[in-house]
Amino acid sequence: MHVLILFIEILILFAIIMLHVAYATYFERKIIGHMQVRMGPMRVGWHGLLQPIADGIKSFFKEDVVPEQADVVTFRAAPIICLTAMLTSLAVLPFAKGWVLADINIGLLFIFAMSSLSSYGVILAGWASNSKYTFLGGLRSMAQVISYEVAMGLSLVGVMMLSGTLNLTKIVEAQGGSFGGMYIFPQIIAFFVFFIAMLAETNRVPFDLPEAETELVSGYATEYSGMRYAIFFMAEYIGMMVMSSIGTICFLGGWNGPFEVTIFPPFWFVVKVYAFMFVFIWIRATLPRYRYDQLMSIGWKVLIPLALGNIVLTGFIKAFTG
Amino acid sequence: MFTYLFFLYCAVMIVGTGLLAITMRNPVHAVLMVLVLFFHMAGLYLILGAEFLAAVQIIVYAGAILVLYLFVLFLVSLRDEVKMDRFVTSAWLGRIISVGLAVSLISMLPTFVLGQKGHWPMAAVIKATHTKALGMEMYTSYILPFEIAGLILLIAVIGGLVLAKHDTPTTIEKS
Amino acid sequence: MIPLSWYMSLSAILFAIGVCGFLTRRNLIMMFLSIELMLNAVNLNMVALSHYLDSMRGQVFTFFIITVAAAEAAIGLGIAITLYRSRKTVHVDEVNQLKG
């Protein structure tokens, strides 16, 4: 019986997330459109509201092309690896008190593990397509994810030290309900590092080098078409959402807000996650892409030393103030 | 019952993917097999109550070390590798040795005697959470080995840098 | 409760697979990968023993082994790259001279 309830919960979460992903693409196109003084999708439905569904149907019925010299099994598996890893990390996110599928003690580490797994999807897609653009995209993604995962992990160590736990629910509870208790204030350096690493981890502008369309056509996804291409997109948007959720949980106090919304407890969580998503899109509409060597030197020469310094600082403060 | 089934599944997958990994022609496929193997290893760690190690297993082994292997495999040319013979000439000797090793190791198992019990029973680990228990042990009794491990990592970083650096004498340093 | 001997048998078989790979493959990188398999076999043994002995010692050592594995991978793959750069091969049976 318990398993059945869990199964239904998983299905509901999956449906909500898929809907969210569809409309995240819509909001991105709308917001970027308006920032560029355009209108974005307008044709399908009122103000283009049905556009994501039309896109989904279209990509579902498109031909699934596999390149002739491709490594077929790996080629087919790569997008699924990407999506599965991202969906799995949703299991440990607490949307509100008790609104979590698996309240495990190593929640934060679990998300790291899954996000490092999702980079495999990108790497293998790049390699298996047997094309130079996808291969370059895959190599870039590999180096980028390895370097920025270090910075991101180190930036969250400060949060772990302050809260004394890896359990995401307990991290939120450790911040307390008040506005001043949010870890963004004591951990402002960590938040800065985390934010930039978050952009790089999800391959978003200004660090979207793995899929830099001006130089690599579409990066690692060049040879993909139809549903498999759509799966990569879903994985990217779920990745954005997971990273925004970690930012919300670790720095912005999770589901706590200025007042309680009793009918829908995750209200403040959703608001904060959407604020993060908006910033993602806002940055995409504003900034140009970094050069690859700049990306690497920012990661290794700025972010990692900053994060290490933050750990030492937090350690000292915690040791002297107790 | 469920634990038994899970163990058997993991064991079969580990042995199967291990065998595939050492026999597959394409090294990238072999690395993928090892990736699957590491995941099942993490599953075994979970049923042994070592959740932190399971996460570290995936983050470090799958997320960093295997990616490094893939990177190096991509850097060296694989084009001829898939056509050439993948085993050394005297491979049969190696196989006989390893089978003999396995048989002798397993045949020696009945003589194994469990040593003295420690002071971290499962209940205490679960109460303190595994991460905390491991940390308590590591930063008190094993602080010196921990420091040495850090030193080893530092040496590895420097060594990797030195080895992978292009030793062209006319490198112009960017100011 | 799964018997300890099951874990140890699995570990022994995995170790033997690692040894077999190390002894038979020509590719240097594949040999390093076999070493990883052997290290994992040892890790599994350590964690299982630590569970059955109610002790953290085995897991702490597993942690150190993972550290050393990471270091070994970095150095070993660095060597593989250097070898490939100078000899244009990563096959161990073709590298039979010590002279650089």
Added chain:
Amino acid sequence: MQIQYKPKRNLLQTILHSEIMQGMAFTLKQLFAKPITRQYPQEKPDIKLGFRGQHALVRDQETGTSKCVACMRCVTVCPSRCIHIRFHEDEERGCRVVDSYDIEALRCVYCGFCEEVCPVNALVLTEIFEYAAYDRESIFFDQERLLANWDAFAEMKGSAINSYINPFWRPRGIPERELTAAKRLDVPDEWTIEGQVVGNLVKRDQ
């Protein structure tokens, strides 16, 4: 050319990434600006004075046919040589009679020289711009098609067609005495040299 050098930043600006912040503020401001998109098939563009669209031969109210006198000026001036006229001399009346008047609209560059140069205002580039077709034949206009185009344009304009004056019929910057009689028309003020609004002034007027 004016070269704008990057202004020096002080330490505080470097730390706070003031330039990125400026950019972000700008895009945020634009988010609430009115989009300039025109939803084309539903929303037609407003056609400005002097628009050059589909070709037409003005149908003379009295004769019911074209005003063309086959002076060949449009053929001569056309830079893409897309106008072809055949005529013969009518000995009795002492004038030229147009046999055929063809415009290859696909070759036309819509420069409007032909209507400027026409002494009798016979040719016009109308305000119709939606005349794409699936084959070349339907974009090759002979005299009947050109007259029919004028009828379609007249239908579009309604009663305004009686007072319709294409500004190109009176070229700008030419003194009145040098124009032919038909071209001494009163054009809107904004069509004169003085009334022109160009460049940055366009923005000011809006």
